[in-house]
Amino acid sequence: MQDYQTQKPTVLEILNTHQAMPGNLLPILHGIQDTLGYIPPAAVVDIAKALNLSQAEVHGVISFYHYFRETPPGEHTIRICRAESCQAMNGKALETHVKQQLGIDFHETTADGIFSLEPVYCLGNCACSPSITIDDEVMGRVTTEKFDRLLATYKGAK
Secondary structure: OOOHHHHHHHHHHHHHHHOOOOOOHHHHHHHHHHHHOOOOOOHHHHHHHHHOOOHHHHHHHHHHOOOOOOOOOOOEEEEEEOOHHHHHOOHHHHHHHHHHHHOOOOOEEOOOOOEEEEEEOOOOOHHHOOOEEEOOEEEOOOOHHHHHHHHHHHHHOO
16 A cells, blocks of 8 residues: 555645636545545545645545545455345345455455445346446346355456
């Protein structure tokens, strides 16, 4: 993981690009996360100072939106749909199984840095519930057995 001093020039460049635009906090946070993969906690000080906000205000926005991360993501991000259709098709059991297999909860990354786990609230794949994504690939009708096979495939690719 990089330390913030090596990331700071990138953060400052994103701040400079968006600082003058109205409603700039969200575009800045998206820019940082899209570039670095997460929002380093140390960047909150620079963001707050540049936008004349308190650190609590910036942190409040980061923690409010599930999209934003404060830790580096794993090599692969698994997203589990938690919308009604997936829940009705045994999605909660799949969620429990995935957490157990990975040994992490939502918004966490495995100790080996390979997988991060995130909730989503619809993948638009309701006819094939329950659904997940691994990176940007949507997969439907995911059972615990199917998930275990997928996990083995991704682990084997390492």
